[in-house]
Amino acid sequence: MQAPRTTAPAAVALCLLLTATACSSESGAGPTPSAPKLTMTTPAATGALADVTWNLPMGEPTTLDSARVADYSPSTVKANLCDSLLRLKPDYSLAPGLAASWSQPDTTTLVLNLRKNVTFWNGHPLTAHDVVASLRRQGDPATRSVNASLLTHVKTITATGAHQVTVRFKTPDEMFLKALATSFGTVNEAAYMKKAGRSYGSAKGGLMCTGPFELTAWKPGESITATRNANYWDTSLKPKVKKLTFKFITDGSTLTSALLSGQIDGSYEISSAGARALTSSDVGTVYYGPSAQTNFIAAIGAESPLADQKIADALSLVLDRDALIKNVYNGAAQKLKTFTPSLVWRHGEAADVFAKGHDALPAIPATDVDRAKKLVGQASSPRRTLTVAVAAGDQQSQQTLTFLQAGAKKIGIKVVIKQLQPTQMSGLFFDPNLRKGLDATMVLGYVEIPDPISYAQLLTAPKSPFNWTNYRNPKVTSLLGQAQATLQPAKSAALFTQAQALYSKNLPVVPLASPHERMFLNKRLSGAPASFAYINMPWAAYLGGTGKGTS
DSSP states (O other), X not given: OBBOOTTOTTTXXXXXXXXXXXXXXXXXXXXXXXXXXXXXXXXXXXXXEEEEEEEOTTOOOSOOOGGGOOSHHHHHHHHHHSOBSEEEOTTSXXXXXXXEEEEEEETTEEEEEEOSSOBOTTSXXXXXXXXXXXXXXXXXXXXXXXXXXXXXXXXXXXXXXXXXXXXXXSSOOHHHHHHTTSGGGBOOOHHHHHHHXXXXXXXXXXXXXXXXXXXXXXXXXXEEEEXXXXXXXXXXXXXXXXXXXXXXXXXHXXXXXXXXXXXXXXXXXXXXXXXXXXXXXXXXXXXXXOOOEEEEEEEXXXXXGGGSHHHHHHXXXXXXXXXXXHHTSTTOEEXXXXXXXXXXXXXXXXXXXXXXXXXXXXXXXXXXXXXXXHHHHHOSOOOOEEEEEEETTOHHHHHHHHHHHHHHHTTXXXXXXXXXXXXXXXXXXXXXXXXXXXXXXXXXXXXXXXXXXXXXXXXXXXXXXXXXXXXXXXXXXXXXXXXXXOOSHHHHHHHHHHHHHHHHHHOSEEEEEEEOEEEEEETTEEOOBOSGGXXXXXXXXXXXXXXXXXX
């Protein structure tokens, strides 16, 4: 199961981007054993390719409708088909997308100036009407958008010109603009959406977008095919690949064999075991990139032993993170002081403020069994058994919990690992009945918006559906609200770091690691970004040939 995505605190399926050396480890965490070299992008492609076959290791998407895209697979595909108003760069900074420019004449007004040379795949021109329709529909309950909460502070969205859209807010919202670089900011053709109705984004209903690739076939259970958009508006990103086919191999061993044989040309989210096997071959290259993914253990009930901060701190003290990263992540991860990876803010306008606040957090603890025992003895919770949910087949998470299990045993806590089927694991984040008998869960998430505020709100806000322990800290809630309502980057960041310093002391989570992005490219390919930013950028438009292997 994936963890909380920051674009949808209220509805998304908890599936939950500096220089390479700067994000090889968290500040103050020290070097990771055998840490691989990180790279933002792969060498630029030099030639065209007739076709490329790419894998989606998380399986077949359930939809490609940007309003309901809530996981790795649909995002990986959709990002190459449909453009957003802003664009995410490999370092997780922002750039213009379909909006060539924007301005904020006052604190409650955002004016988006659209490009005038853009057409949809069917040749129809992009207009302000399409943008308004794409944004507004996400607030309609009938759409079932995972991004609906991002419209909470919006008063109106109107076309104020053929190529201009004005958004007016009830209260200032610094996060809205940044969210336009995610699926939330994707623009679809209004007329096509209306005609397709509820089938929009499905294999039957299709899509109508402006991206570098056009959806041309979707064979459920088999593949999705996209072909080059010869009329793509961004001349700097004219695709070098004519046809892009997505496959849905979810078994790690099968995927490794397919990559080694050349049946599959590339994939993001390669497993640790797969990366080891592929690194020793001459078929292609495993690239490691900075990531906005986060792994942590969270309490899922006020009665959970983990909801007792002394128990949470004790477990953190018996978890050998260096050994964990070396043995479970194969060295391809960075330790975390908190649940938000530094890449999320490292290249933003207030990076120095965020960095200062991060550095001021307590250091990642070294193992200390004696101190952990004392904390357990001081704990208010009488329970010493912790049942933790994990997805069946998720070997990395199971190995992580085995590490925790061994350490917890030394301090008198029994960790029971409960494997759940994917539907159960997904459901427990929303259905209290599925959380019965459980005390905690492994959270495997990623932060889409290049801003840490919403992820913190997701776990601390009193009304958040994911605040399972009824965490209450009025000061944290107030500071995060003020941070979101402050448009000056440095001031907003300062408010956030104040909140972070508070919730880091008593929020019942155990931060583990941020796994590096792992991508494999066949030797005939190059150009794709290696960072986790791929999740919201047209990564396949950068792909092309190297002159090696079969073209």
